[in-house]
Amino acid sequence: SQTIHQWPATLVQPVGSPLSLECTVEGTSNPNLYWYRQAAGRGLQLLFYSVGIGQISSEVPQNLSASRPQDRQFILSSKKLLLSDSGFYLCASSSSTDTQYFGPGTRLTVL
Amino acid sequence: GENVEQHPSTLSVQEGDSAVIKCTYSDSASNYFPWYKQELGKGPQLIIDIRSNVGEKKDQRIAVTLNKTAKHFSLHITETQPEDSAVYFCAASWASGTYKYIFGTGTRLKVLA
Numbered sequence: 001s002q003t004i005h006q007w008p009a010t011l012v013q014p015v016g017s018p019l020s021l022e023c024t025v026e027g028t029s030n031p032n033l034y035w036y037r038q039a040a041g042r043g044l045q046l047l048f049y050s051v052g053i054g055q056i057s058s059e060v061p062q063n064l065s066a067s068r069p070q071d072r073q074f075i076l077s078s079k080k081l082l083l084s085d086s087g088f089y090l091c092a093s094s095s096s097t098d099t100q101y102f103g104p105g106t107r108l109t110v111l
Numbered sequence: 112g113e114n115v116e117q118h119p120s121t122l123s124v125q126e127g128d129s130a131v132i133k134c135t136y137s138d139s140a141s142n143y144f145p146w147y148k149q150e151l152g153k154g155p156q157l158i159i160d161i162r163s164n165v166g167e168k169k170d171q172r173i174a175v176t177l178n179k180t181a182k183h184f185s186l187h188i189t190e191t192q193p194e195d196s197a198v199y200f201c202a203a204s205w206a207s208g209t210y211k212y213i214f215g216t217g218t219r220l221k222v223l224a
Contacts, residue, residue, distance in 0.1 A: 004154075032210055043216045044155070044200065049209060057209075090154050098143045098210040102154035 002027040004103035006091050012109045019064075019078040021106050023091030026072070031095040033074040035066055038088040038105075050074060086110045113138040115203050117215025124191050125223050132218045134201035135183040141203040144184045145212075146175060149198045158199075159186070191222045 003026045013019060025031055035047040046059045048066035056066050063082050067075045074091055086109050092100040114137040124130050134144075142163035147155035161168045161175045161184065168175050172191075177184040188195055198219050202212040 034211075044214045046211065049211060051209060094210045098204050099145060099157060099160065100210065100212060101157065102147075105152075105154045107152070 002031070002093055002095065002101055004091055004093050004101060006089075006103040006106050008106060009104065010107045010109075012111060013081050014111055015083055016080045019076070019081050019085070019108070021076040021089055021091075021108075023074040023076075023103060024072055025074075025093045028072070028093065028095040030071060031093040033068060034092040034094075034100065035074065035076050036090040036092065038090060040087070044090065048076070081110045083110050113141075113203070113213045115201060115213045115215045117201050117218060119218060120216065121219045121221070123221045123223060126191060126193060128191055130186075130188045130191055130195070130220055130222075132186045132199055132201070132220070133183060134185070134203075134215050135181075136203040136213070137182070138203065138205060138213075139182065140205045141182075141213075143204040144175070144177060145202050145204070146186050147200045147202070149200065149217075151197075155200060188220075191220075193222050193224050196220055196222045 005024045032051050034049045036044045038044050050056050050068045064078050089106045091103040094100045116135045118133050145160035146158050148158045149155040159173050159175050161177050172189045174187040198217045200217050201215040204212045
C-alpha cells in the first residue's frame, strides 16, 4: 500500500513571504497526485492535480502554483502569501485505481 | 457542473445507535463513490467505497448503499462508538484517467456516551 508524507506539519508565515510545501509518496509508481485545501470546518477544495512528471492542471485561479519534479514528489508553492492562503493543505495520491489516499496534511497560518 | 450534496451537516447519536449519512450526486457518469473519515487535525482516511455495478457493500459495522436511478448513496454505521466521532465526507468520481473527485460538504458525527 502507498504512504504519503507531507512536510512541514505546521507552518506560520507572514503575509508576503514565499511558501513551499512538499509531498512525497512511497509504495507506488506513476501515481496521480493532488493538492487540496481545507478551510477551517469546511470541505475539500481541489487546487491542482498531476498525472505525470511536469504535468500540472490547475482547478482554481489563485496565488499558488504546483510542480512535480519527480514521479513521486509534488510541491505546492507561492511567491507571496496572502491571508486567505491560510488553511489545511492535503496531498493525495491514486495509482492504477481511482482510490485516493491522503497524507497527514500541513496546517498553514498566514499572519 | 458536477455536484455532490451531503446531509445532514451535523449528526448526534447515542452510543450503540445507528447513524446514516446521505449523499446525492448530479453526474450520471459517476461510477465510484468513496467515503472518508477525518479526525481533527488529520488527513481523511478511506473507510469504505462502492462502485456503480454494486448496490451495497458492508465492512463490519459500516455499510454503503447505492441507488443509481435516484443518484444517491448512503453511509450506515451501526452500533456506534465514541471513536466513530469525526467528520465524514462522501465523494463521487468517474473513469477519466485523472480520477478527480467531487466531495460532499461533510457531516460532523458526534457519538454521545
